[in-house]
Amino acid sequence: MARIVMKFGGTSVGDCDRIKNVARRVKKEFEAGNQVAVVVSAMSGVTNQLVDYCRQIAPLHDAREYDVVVSTGEQVTIGLLAIALRELGLRARSWTGWQVPIRTDDAHGKARIESIETEELLAAMEGGQIAVVAGFQGIGPENRITTLGRGGSDTSAVALAAALDADRCDIYTDVDGVYTTDPRIVVKARKLDKISYEEMLELASVGAKVLQTRSVEMAMKHRVRVQVLSSFEEKPGTLVCDEDEIVEKELVSGIAYSRDEAKITVIKVPDRPGIAASVFGPLADANVNVDMIVQNVSEDGRFTDLTFTVSRADFDRAIALLNEKKGELGYERLMTDNNVVKVSVIGMGMRSHAGVAQKMFSTLAEKGINIQVISTSEIKVSVLLGEDYTELAVRALHSAYGLDAQ
Amino acid sequence: MARIVMKFGGTSVGDCDRIKNVARRVKKEFEAGNQVAVVVSAMSGVTNQLVDYCRQIAPLHDAREYDVVVSTGEQVTIGLLAIALRELGLRARSWTGWQVPIRTDDAHGKARIESIETEELLAAMEGGQIAVVAGFQGIGPENRITTLGRGGSDTSAVALAAALDADRCDIYTDVDGVYTTDPRIVVKARKLDKISYEEMLELASVGAKVLQTRSVEMAMKHRVRVQVLSSFEEKPGTLVCDEDEIVEKELVSGIAYSRDEAKITVIKVPDRPGIAASVFGPLADANVNVDMIVQNVSEDGRFTDLTFTVSRADFDRAIALLNEKKGELGYERLMTDNNVVKVSVIGMGMRSHAGVAQKMFSTLAEKGINIQVISTSEIKVSVLLGEDYTELAVRALHSAYGLDAQ
Numbered sequence: 001m002a003r004i005v006m007k008f009g010g011t012s013v014g015d016c017d018r019i020k021n022v023a024r025r026v027k028k029e030f031e032a033g034n035q036v037a038v039v040v041s042a043m044s045g046v047t048n049q050l051v052d053y054c055r056q057i058a059p060l061h062d063a064r065e066y067d068v069v070v071s072t073g074e075q076v077t078i079g080l081l082a083i084a085l086r087e088l089g090l091r092a093r094s095w096t097g098w099q100v101p102i103r104t105d106d107a108h109g110k111a112r113i114e115s116i117e118t119e120e121l122l123a124a125m126e127g128g129q130i131a132v133v134a135g136f137q138g139i140g141p142e143n144r145i146t147t148l149g150r151g152g153s154d155t156s157a158v159a160l161a162a163a164l165d166a167d168r169c170d171i172y173t174d175v176d177g178v179y180t181t182d183p184r185i186v187v188k189a190r191k192l193d194k195i196s197y198e199e200m201l202e203l204a205s206v207g208a209k210v211l212q213t214r215s216v217e218m219a220m221k222h223r224v225r226v227q228v229l230s231s232f233e234e235k236p237g238t239l240v241c242d243e244d245e246i247v248e249k250e251l252v253s254g255i256a257y258s259r260d261e262a263k264i265t266v267i268k269v270p271d272r273p274g275i276a277a278s279v280f281g282p283l284a285d286a287n288v289n290v291d292m293i294v295q296n297v298s299e300d301g302r303f304t305d306l307t308f309t310v311s312r313a314d315f316d317r318a319i320a321l322l323n324e325k326k327g328e329l330g331y332e333r334l335m336t337d338n339n340v341v342k343v344s345v346i347g348m349g350m351r352s353h354a355g356v357a358q359k360m361f362s363t364l365a366e367k368g369i370n371i372q373v374i375s376t377s378e379i380k381v382s383v384l385l386g387e388d389y390t391e392l393a394v395r396a397l398h399s400a401y402g403l404d405a406q
Numbered sequence: 407m408a409r410i411v412m413k414f415g416g417t418s419v420g421d422c423d424r425i426k427n428v429a430r431r432v433k434k435e436f437e438a439g440n441q442v443a444v445v446v447s448a449m450s451g452v453t454n455q456l457v458d459y460c461r462q463i464a465p466l467h468d469a470r471e472y473d474v475v476v477s478t479g480e481q482v483t484i485g486l487l488a489i490a491l492r493e494l495g496l497r498a499r500s501w502t503g504w505q506v507p508i509r510t511d512d513a514h515g516k517a518r519i520e521s522i523e524t525e526e527l528l529a530a531m532e533g534g535q536i537a538v539v540a541g542f543q544g545i546g547p548e549n550r551i552t553t554l555g556r557g558g559s560d561t562s563a564v565a566l567a568a569a570l571d572a573d574r575c576d577i578y579t580d581v582d583g584v585y586t587t588d589p590r591i592v593v594k595a596r597k598l599d600k601i602s603y604e605e606m607l608e609l610a611s612v613g614a615k616v617l618q619t620r621s622v623e624m625a626m627k628h629r630v631r632v633q634v635l636s637s638f639e640e641k642p643g644t645l646v647c648d649e650d651e652i653v654e655k656e657l658v659s660g661i662a663y664s665r666d667e668a669k670i671t672v673i674k675v676p677d678r679p680g681i682a683a684s685v686f687g688p689l690a691d692a693n694v695n696v697d698m699i700v701q702n703v704s705e706d707g708r709f710t711d712l713t714f715t716v717s718r719a720d721f722d723r724a725i726a727l728l729n730e731k732k733g734e735l736g737y738e739r740l741m742t743d744n745n746v747v748k749v750s751v752i753g754m755g756m757r758s759h760a761g762v763a764q765k766m767f768s769t770l771a772e773k774g775i776n777i778q779v780i781s782t783s784e785i786k787v788s789v790l791l792g793e794d795y796t797e798l799a800v801r802a803l804h805s806a807y808g809l810d811a812q
Contacts (some may be wrong), residue, residue: 010412016462050482057486057492065492068500073479076456079475080463086471087464094474098504099549143505281571 007157040072162222162362252347268332413563449480469514568628583644657755674738
């Protein structure tokens with residue numbers, strides 16, 4: 001007998017028929033002899049409607065009251081799913097965040113789970129009851145409802161799986177697994193059977209939006225085995241797990257890209273100690289998230305050029321901030337470009353194999369694609385390219401690393 | 407400084423603009439120097455949608471899960487109203503039923519309030535915060551969400567006013583007060599300035615659906631002064647209060663009618679002790695609510711006729727039950743009619759004045775209206791008439807008792 005947490009997102013519970021369908025999936029898992037907890041999101045569209053109500057009333061609304069409003073979406077789904085499960089003859093009950101309780105900090109709208117008290121839940125599950133738990137919500141230190149931020153239901157599911165010491169956390173979604181790259185761009189993209197936490201983190205954070213980044217971090221920390229699979233088809237998905245569980249390791253497991261990039265180059269900034277801090281300090285204070293940073297050695301030892309990327313939403317704000325500080329920083333001018341894309345090659349294998357980066361550069365060179373910025377980490381090489389080259393680059397790299405499906 | 411509970415129903419909070427409007431009304435009351443708690447219903451249409459979801463998934467759904475689902479309607483409204491109040495520069499916070507907490511029994515779907523713990527709420531209000539409380543909901547003995555049944559927000563408001571020892575409970579609704587009769591039938595119907603609890607109870611239970619009956623009972627028990635007024639116009643409404651507070655008592659304060667009546671006569675039932683019990687026992691067991699009951703003395707001491715009314719929804723079931731028991735009860739046949747209306751004359755004054763009933767009978771006789779059944783209580787005379795005579799009877803009585811507006 002295993003203990004399993006199943007999580008269903010908004011499209012999987014989008015209407016009453018789909019909720020009944022979810023109930024049948026849960027029944028099958030339960031009747032296979034497993035203890036089952038189910039975590040659900042709001043029915044698709046509901047959260048947006050609730051957020052819109054809040055905005056209509058006040059553009060800058062109180063985050064605590066926002067949480068009271070938007071947390072109702074998941075509460076509706078747990079009640080309906082419990083009803084559907086009971087209709088199938090199963091014992092089931094719903095649990096709101098405060099009933100479990102799932103304790104969080106008081107950062108309303110983007111709270112972090114601090115602990116989950118599982119005694120009552122476990123007793124119910126061990127007694128043969130299916131626990132239907134509201135995702136995305138918890139209870140703060142002052143007994144007020146909190147939410148985890150958009151996509152937080154994945155985090156709820158993984159945290160619950162960790163707290164329950166579950167054998168697996170199955171995340172049902174509208175894709176059937178994690179692919180070597182975006183199948184909309186590369187027809188020959190392959191579904192991966194297994195992927196390590198580390199690779200999944202890099203894939204998720206650079207644009208393959210299957211699992212929320214925070215939920216993968218949490219899974220990695222607590223060694224929760226997470227399976228991503230389709231709620232509409234009955235076939236195995238992709239298991240996100242410890243590297244050790246992956247027998248046949250691939251050199252490179254995926255090609256990711258992100259169009260949400262904008263490039264800023266600070267030209268001829270005085271090359272003195274502390275200059276990077278004085279450029280990025282004000283950006284950090286203004287909550288502008290800086291991604292890739294490149295600084296070359298200066299030729300004459302007096303001036304250097306500093307290039308970095310920000311998300312497109314922060315682009316104008318970053319430029320305005322730097323213009324404000326021009327006198328203080330003493331640079332000559334800014335060069336900016338938001339028609340760029342970040343393409344990344346990801347794989348655990350590159351830690352032990354040389355030449356992975358070199359293959360990337362030569363492949364792009366063969367296609368005549370100019371690399372603007374390069375940045376590397378232990379298991380990833382990322383390059384910044386002109387946005388027009390996105391598809392060409394991703395397809396060429398997918399083939400070059402032998403990822404194409406047969 | 408007074409302490410006031412304000413309650414707004416579904417149409418008053420039907421969309422974001424109306425919620426902003428409610429916030430302005432609350433602000434005015436607060437800035438007049440009062441401590442204010444606001445009780446709100448779900449936005450109009452929302453509860454019906456949620457109930458419909460439950461029914462789509464299972465016609466006979468678990469009442470505990472139903473409560474989890476439908477209680478979200480009020481939770482959305484409290485969050486939105488708190489946001490709207492804060493947008494007006496006021497300090498406000500929302501309170502769900504379990505946060506207050508409002509403790510109820512475990513009769514899910516139609517729970518009764520057992521106690522309200524007001525310490526936290528009062529401390530907040532005394533500190534200048536406006537308390538926005540979810541109507542219709544509470545928390546049961548096992549920490550599960552309960553609801554009070556349709557219209558329960560009125561009861562929540564009155565119970566809260568009693569627990570807070572409030573000076574007044576203002577119920578804002580889509581009518582501007584309690585009328586001497588239905589203004590759709592009698593153009594000259596008058597709005598009452600004041601009405602006693604007892605009269606209001608009779609008016610509400612016979613069809614003038616302004617306040618939920620249970621809320622009036624509770625107001626009477628705890629002597630809560632309840633004002634019914636319009637949420638769309640700014641003028642005084644009708645105060646429901648203790649008889650002693652009403653200086654100029656009217657002989658008759660209103661004419662009510664109810665079309666939800668069906669008449670059943672059991673013909674030639676043996677006239678022996680216990681026969682009433684054996685007729686009404688099975689109906690009570692089957693949850694059929696019997697209203698008017700008339701039994702005349704029998705002419706020969708052997709047989710009698712027993713007439714009573716039930717609501718139209720219970721009509722067929724009541725007939726089926728009596729047919730089942732025909733042999734046992736030994737009656738000759740049933741005579742049934744669901745084209746009837748109950749018209750009632752209500753007034754505290756009739757306790758001390760004779761002739762009120764007589765005036766009713768003579769007025770109806772003058773119009774050639776046949777009275778089928780008569781029943782009286784201390785402050786009410788009700789008659790059962792053919793349904794076609796409803797308007798004629800109500801208008802004639804309204805004039806006869808001098809209730810027409812000048």
